[in-house]
Amino acid sequence: MPGLGLDLPPVAAPAATPATGQAYRVLARKYRPQTFAELIGQDAMVQTLGNAIRRERLAHAFLMTGVRGVGKTSTARLIAKALNCIGPDGQGGPTIAPCGVCEPCVAIAEGRHIDIIEMDAASHTGIDDVREITEAVRYAAVSARYKMYIIDEAHMLSKQAWNGLLKTLEEPPPHVKFLFATTEVNKVPVTVLSRCQRFDLKRIPSELLASHFAEICVKESVVAEPDALAMIADAAEGSVRDGLSILDQAIAHADLGGHSDDTGSAAVRAEQVRGMLGLSDRGSMRRLFAHLIAGEADSVLADLDAQHGLGVDPVAVMRGLLAMVHAITLHKAAGRVRTVHGEEDRAALADWADKLGNASLHRLWQLLLKGHDEIESAPVPREACEMALLRALYASTLPDPGTLARRMAETQGSVVPPSAAAEPSRPQPEKAPQSEESPPPWDMAEYGEPSLPLRAQANPQPVRPVGEIRTIGDIVDLLDNAGRLLLAGQVRTDMRPVEIGEDRLTYQSATGRDDYVPLLREALADITGRRWQVERGGGDASPSLAELEKLAENALRDEILNHPLVVATQAAFPDAEIDWTAAETSPHEGDNLPTRSAKA
Known part of the structure; x- marks a missing residue:
């Protein structure tokens, strides 16, 4: 450079830009x-x-x-x-x-x-x-x-x-x-x-977006694979502008990669779009999901390492698994399959929908969703993804609460209590064979715990004959066995029986609120198969069950307070108080004193 003592090579003039007539429009x-x-x-x-x-x-x-x-x-x-x-x-x-x-x-x-x-x-x-x-x-x-x-x-x-x-x-x-x-x-x-x-204005469905992008590719003389357009449509999330911007980038990426067909036009391939968007291969995602539900920890970690080596974000891996579980659940519930998925996806989804239960799918969804949130906030997303997948893997092999409850019930039924072991054996009635027309047993592992009416139907209690209903307690037991718990509680609290006969009940109300009586008539008719007459009446009425329980409780308190040992204790400790709510009532060995805890 003259005047500065620097010997620099001359700067080359910029090459002339070829005239194209019009600038490129995205x-x-x-x-x-x-x-x-x-x-x-x-x-x-x-x-x-x-x-x-x-x-x-x-x-x-x-x-x-x-x-x-x-x-x-x-x-x-x-x-x-x-x-x-x-x-x-x-x-x-x-x-x-x-x-x-x-x-x-x-x-x-x-x-x-x-x-x-x-x-x-x-x-x-x-x-x-x-x-x-x-x-x-x-x-x-x-x-x-x-x-x-x-x-x-x-x-x-x-x-x-x-x-x-x-x-x-x-x-x-x-x-x-x-x-x-x-x-x-x-x-x-x-x-x-x-x-x-x-x-x-609505979001555009992925299927319609993929079809729209295919028409644009034809106008632009671009060959695009259907799976590539489906991935672009999914990534657009219902936005036409976002999808066209991704398609523009995919076409440029295809040209740079050197892939073209015999005509020399650009070819947008699924592998290139997947790498450009940082998505996981559908086949790799299917293999990872298969290893996950099979409980193969080594294979799950190996697949995750392979995805990490390809540059796939751990959040994208978790989103792919969530999408897989969602698609399987929809297929199982309503037979719905997204048309943008390939034939291999459809076959795999149908197979998993037949093998996996509703409870397992929903539990897996919750585990993966929690793992997704943890990965987004974790300092090391890859390690958080590994821990989330391992947690889902081991949790998928554990029984659900319904299965645990059933196993506990079976275990308790098979263990003989010590008091029963000391008693002489009694002849047990033979179990009636199950009819071929009877419904199959309820699968709690598949559907969860049944509702009260269904439990009463699946495990029927012996119904008391109508002629043996002589007390208000018999009516309450009848309602309890039929699953009418709320109605049984109202009868227990309010109804003072005056007379109970065959298909007839006369009562007096303890609370003055007997609006449940029409429901009681319908319930008794449904259970016994006969029409009942339930009405208020005069005369001497017995106390309600709730009042009888209160009287029994008061009598028990008087018995405890008048017991010689309690009287002597209170005389020795005048400031001592009896806690009536803390302990269970059980016979005390030797003197039949009900056990109650006392606080000073």
Whole structure:
């Protein structure tokens, strides 16, 4: 370099950029819908707008809401086209199918129409920006049928801005239309929502997205495998724009990888998309899930190491397993299988749905879901993923609470208590063989513990003959055995029997609330198969069961207090108190004194 004493090589001039005629436009902009027919997945909204235009019942303000990339701003522009289209001959009116060739349609599509004002509320949030709108709406449109204001990200407007727009929004001039687009409709004031016609744009299903991407690949002369498009559609999460951006990246990735077919066009392959998105191979995920439910710890850790070596995020591994469990559960419950999965996936899901029980699937879902949350917050995600999978592996081999309860019941039934061992053996009645038409036993491991009526049906108690019902206790036992526990408790607490005969019960109410009596009549009729007469009556009534229990408890207390040992103890320790709630009542050896704990 002259004057500085530095001998540097000359800098080469930049190579000239070849003229291409037009800069490349990304797919998300190139394939933005230009007509309502190209707007996918929003048929209900299109039908509503079409009927409103044909019947000339147009609202003065529209609000489009939904997740990102489903077409909110595009819909606003399409509405502007539909209301301002004049047709190829210049004589047309508002239509749901704008021509796209007239001057208003072309100008709106290119974003240069003077009467279609687009405002980004994220950068124009104040009252001054809204004041410009309220002052400009007084003037008629220059060349269009309607002057339209498209306000994107409307939820970013300040409270003062919304308040300044309320009056104009409620009673705008007939030549003005407002179009709002937002992703967070909950932040829009209710006073604004009540002045707008609201359209909730739906997420696009993965199947429809994959079909849409396949059509775009044909237009772009790109060969794409169906599994690759299915992965892109799943990664888009219902957003067309996100999916087109991923597809654009996948096409560029395919070109760089050197994969192409005989025609020289780019080929988007599933392996490349999987590596680009950091996803796990479906086959590898199936193998990992198979080893997990088989309890093979070494194979699970080996598969996880292989996924880590391929650069798959541990969170993605856990999401893949969760998706696998979810798909199996849906297939088992309703036979639903997502069409974007391949034939191998469908066969594996059907096989696992037949082998795995509902309880096992739901328990595995909870374990994996907890592991997913732990991995996201763990300092070392890989180790957290290993621990979560091992926990799920070992927990899958443990019996569920229903099985444990059944085994405990069987164990208790097989153990002979010592008191019974000392007694002479008694002849046991022969167990009646199970009928071929009887229902199979309830599988608690599969379905959990049955409800009370089903337990009573599966393990029936001997029903007391109608002729042996002579006391109110017999009626309570009858209701208990039939699973009518709430009704039995009401009878125990309230009913003072006056007379009990065959299919007849006369009573007096202890609490004055006997609204349960109609239910008692129906229950007795269902259990005994005969109609019962239950009514209030006069005469001498016996105490209710609850009152009898209270009398027995008081008598027991008097017996304890009058026992010589208790009297002597209280005389020796005047400050001692008896705790009536802490201990069980059991005969004391030698003197038959009920055992109660005392506190000083």
